[in-house]
Amino acid sequence: MYPDAGFRAIVRAFWAFLRVHLAVELEYRGEMFIWLVRGVVAPLVNLAVWTAVAGEGEVGGFARAELVSYFLAVVAVERVTLEWIVWDLEHGLRTGELSPKLLRPAPPVVEWAAHHAAYKLVEVSAYLVAWPLLLRALGGAPYDLDPGRVVLFALSALLGATLRFAMAFCVGTLAFRTTRAVSIYRILDLSLIFFSGSLAPLALLPAPLRAAAQALPFRGVIAIPVEILMGRADRAGVGLQLTWLSLFLPLAYLAWRLALRHHDAVGA
Amino acid sequence: MWRLLLAFWRASAAEEVQYRANFLADGVTSLLTVAWNVGAASVFFGHTGSVAGWRFGEVLAVMGYFQVMMGFIEVFLRPNLGRLVEYVRLGTLDLILLKPVNAQLFVSARYAALWRGLDVLLGFGLLGVAIGRLDVPVTPSLLLRGGLLLASALAITYALTLMVMTLSFWLVQVENLLALLLALWETGRYPVQVYSGSLRWILTFALPVGLVTTVPAEAVVRSQTSLPLWLPVAVAALLLLVATAFWRFALDRYTSAGG
Numbered sequence: 001m002y003p004d005a006g007f008r009a010i011v012r013a014f015w016a017f018l019r020v021h022l023a024v025e026l027e028y029r030g031e032m033f034i035w036l037v038r039g040v041v042a043p044l045v046n047l048a049v050w051t052a053v054a055g056e057g058e059v060g061g062f063a064r065a066e067l068v069s070y071f072l073a074v075v076a077v078e079r080v081t082l083e084w085i086v087w088d089l090e091h092g093l094r095t096g097e098l099s100p101k102l103l104r105p106a107p108p109v110v111e112w113a114a115h116h117a118a119y120k121l122v123e124v125s126a127y128l129v130a131w132p133l134l135l136r137a138l139g140g141a142p143y144d145l146d147p148g149r150v151v152l153f154a155l156s157a158l159l160g161a162t163l164r165f166a167m168a169f170c171v172g173t174l175a176f177r178t179t180r181a182v183s184i185y186r187i188l189d190l191s192l193i194f195f196s197g198s199l200a201p202l203a204l205l206p207a208p209l210r211a212a213a214q215a216l217p218f219r220g221v222i223a224i225p226v227e228i229l230m231g232r233a234d235r236a237g238v239g240l241q242l243t244w245l246s247l248f249l250p251l252a253y254l255a256w257r258l259a260l261r262h263h264d265a266v267g268a
Numbered sequence: 269m270w271r272l273l274l275a276f277w278r279a280s281a282a283e284e285v286q287y288r289a290n291f292l293a294d295g296v297t298s299l300l301t302v303a304w305n306v307g308a309a310s311v312f313f314g315h316t317g318s319v320a321g322w323r324f325g326e327v328l329a330v331m332g333y334f335q336v337m338m339g340f341i342e343v344f345l346r347p348n349l350g351r352l353v354e355y356v357r358l359g360t361l362d363l364i365l366l367k368p369v370n371a372q373l374f375v376s377a378r379y380a381a382l383w384r385g386l387d388v389l390l391g392f393g394l395l396g397v398a399i400g401r402l403d404v405p406v407t408p409s410l411l412l413r414g415g416l417l418l419a420s421a422l423a424i425t426y427a428l429t430l431m432v433m434t435l436s437f438w439l440v441q442v443e444n445l446l447a448l449l450l451a452l453w454e455t456g457r458y459p460v461q462v463y464s465g466s467l468r469w470i471l472t473f474a475l476p477v478g479l480v481t482t483v484p485a486e487a488v489v490r491s492q493t494s495l496p497l498w499l500p501v502a503v504a505a506l507l508l509l510v511a512t513a514f515w516r517f518a519l520d521r522y523t524s525a526g527g
Contacts, residue, residue, distance in 0.1 A: 035447075037448060041454050045455055045457060049319060060315065180289075180293045183297050190301065206314045
């Protein structure tokens with residue numbers, strides 16, 4: 001069990017880890033390019049099918065050009081909110097690498113979060129270059145880049161990233177109890193594809209699924225930021241994200257404390 | 269050769285049965301994934317009766333072929349060719365080359381992740397559902413066509429993977445190239461007609477996912493195919509020859525670390 005570090009110490013540790021991981025990520029640019037391509041393919045497959053559904057007309061208020069803008073924004077938010085925390089936890093436990101991390105003054109989540117942030121900084125910068133090019137090549141409708149809206153979009157995307165990280169972290173702490181955490185995570189991942197707006201704009205889901213998507217937290221991850229950029233959602237969306245965060249952040253903290261209390265490293 | 273393969277796979281199975289709980293967990297995940305994919309397709313079809321000229325049942329056939337192929341990748345390609353990089357890096361390849369076995373056979377078929385065979389079965393299940401929904405009469409000629417095109421599809425996938433992995437004799441980060449190939453393979457989940465213009469052309473001829481999922485599905489559940497049936501078979505044969513030749517070429521140049 002680590003001694004409790006103060007807030008400032010945690011921020012300092014975060015910056016230090018961020019710099020280290022940024023240097024590492026910049027070294028593996030080629031690898032990152034491939035992950036980015038992989039991230040772009042799935043949304044673009046969905047885009048292709050929706051475009052075929054819309055044909056020359058429109059589907060549920062989305063014409064071809066809007067579908068392009070929607071799914072390219074989905075790619076952006078998908079990359080910003082990406083996480084692999086369950087693998088970090090599972091790997092740390094299986095190999096025992098978690099144990100020395102627990103002895104450090106700052107909790108290990110600080111390093112994991114910094115690693116996520118560093119990776120995304122590089123990848124998202126690359127996508128910010130590719131985004132307008134893809135928009136033009138695929139014939140998307142231009143976004144209305146009003147500064148207030150762009151700021152709200154960025155804020156909402158960051159909140160989405162925090163929400164997704166917190167939800168996955170809760171699932172990840174199950175790794176302390178079962179070796180199947182990654183399988184359970186797969187269910188979270190599939191729900192995210194369906195209910196977050198990444199398979200389809202929520203307006204295009206059939207009524208029962210749409211009702212479920214409205215009630216579930218997943219739309220706070222993708223749909224809300226994307227709809228803010230598209231001018232289809234406003235501050236109320238950010239409020240909803242904050243509400244879900246106020247549930248999942250304490251839950252993640254609690255899950256972590258409970259998991260640690262029961263944790264016996266192999267050999268302890 | 270078959271006795272050898274049987275022995276290989278029996279050894280693989282013996283290793284796997286140690287982890288029986290994995291089977292259940294993976295099985296549930298595979299089942300969910302397939303259900304989710306079918307669910308996604310039904311969302312698209314909630315808005316229209318046909319997507320790019322394809323009906324729901326016909327798209328299920330494409331997904332069935334796709335699922336069988338992904339299962340084949342998980343059962344054979346990833347556990348075997350996925351290790352090639354390691355063989356080269358650690359020098360284990362030298363040991364393999366000294367064995368009295370065809371080296372290409374060994375690196376391609378030594379292991380079989382049999383429990384992932386469930387993915388293959390689910391794929392056949394999807395195909396069966398598609399055939400049932402569309403009331404396609406199951407005749408011997410249908411099975412022959414479907415089977416032959418399936419074999420071609422798997423051969424194309426195998427040959428491309430072998431070529432990519434053979435690059436590991438010269439390059440270091442080949443795993444990433446494989447990941448890239450598999451990511452692009454994901455486009456085969458839907459009929460190639462949903463992609464427009466030059467992309468469709470690329471996905472049919474340059475990176476032939478269209479030949480791997482679309483054309484076989486057309487041959488089974490639609491009255492006519494967009495391309496002649498012999499094309500996937502010919503491409504598969506050609507790619508197998510090229511991939512084998514490339515593998516031999518690479519082995520001839522291979523000098524090991526101390527050579």
